[in-house]
Amino acid sequence: DQQVKQNSPSLSVQEGRISILNCDYTNSMFDYFLWYKKYPAEGPTFLISISSIKDKNEDGRFTVFLNKSAKHLSLHIVPSQPGDSAVYFCAAGGSNYKLTFGKGTLLTVNP
Amino acid sequence: GAGVSQSPSNKVTEKGKDVELRCDPISGHTALYWYRQRLGQGLEFLIYFQGNSAPDKSGLPSDRFSAERTGESVSTLTIQRTQQEDSAVYLCASTFSFGTGTQAFFGQGTRLTVV
Numbered sequence: 434d435q436q437v438k439q440n441s442p443s444l445s446v447q448e449g450r451i452s453i454l455n456c457d458y459t460n461s462m463f464d465y466f467l468w469y470k471k472y473p474a475e476g477p478t479f480l481i482s483i484s485s486i487k488d489k490n491e492d493g494r495f496t497v498f499l500n501k502s503a504k505h506l507s508l509h510i511v512p513s514q515p516g517d518s519a520v521y522f523c524a525a526g527g528s529n530y531k532l533t534f535g536k537g538t539l540l541t542v543n544p
Numbered sequence: 545g546a547g548v549s550q551s552p553s554n555k556v557t558e559k560g561k562d563v564e565l566r567c568d569p570i571s572g573h574t575a576l577y578w579y580r581q582r583l584g585q586g587l588e589f590l591i592y593f594q595g596n597s598a599p600d601k602s603g604l605p606s607d608r609f610s611a612e613r614t615g616e617s618v619s620t621l622t623i624q625r626t627q628q629e630d631s632a633v634y635l636c637a638s639t640f641s642f643g644t645g646t647q648a649f650f651g652q653g654t655r656l657t658v659v
Contacts, residue, residue, distance in 0.1 A: 439586075467647065476548070476635055476650030477587075522587060524648070531600065532577070532639070532648050536586025 569638030
């Protein structure tokens with residue numbers, strides 16, 4: 434049973450445009466959500482997070498939105514840059530819940 | 545060390561041999577995860593250690609896979625009688641604890657190739 438789902442295995446956008454990566458979860462007890470970025474031959478690195486008491490968290494070009502009623506979160510990257518090309522993983526966790534990761538979305542930003 | 549360290553970084557082994565992968569977590573981190581990523585696939589959860597609690601082994605794909613962790617220190621993932629489908633990058637991550645505000649820090653991974 435996949436509790437965290439990233440339904441788009443890949444996404445391609447033009448440089449300068451917005452990238453929107455989506456993630457759905459099923460466990461309503463999750464109260465903390467994270468996005469990780471992974472380049473080839475490297476381990477995933479933390480990008481941005483959001484607590485369930487918020488619906489938005491912004492850090493520079495990266496914004497994460499949380500819709501608890503829909504059990505959906507998204508990562509917006511504006512403007513997208515070629516260096517953003519990587520695999521993005523969404524993760525969810527909380528008190529007494531281990532971090533659970535989605536399968537990832539490969540983002541390609543074309544110059 | 546400052547980060548999660550995994551060794552070896554690369555391992556090529558013959559089918560049927562046993563392999564042992566090592567993870568040194570960040571000092572003080574009570575929780576440790578093992579994941580694997582096969583070529584073109586996502587992160588696949590294998591096992592989770594949290595302090596002295598019984599590990600969550602629900603992700604181990606077969607009884608050829610086992611992992612140990614002594615206290616809050618090093619963990620080893622052992623794969624017996626390796627098969628070609630075991631070829632993957634094996635990633636280790638550690639965190640202070642689970643709960644709001646927890647962030648997992650990943651190692652660079654061990655690339656295992658079974659020939």
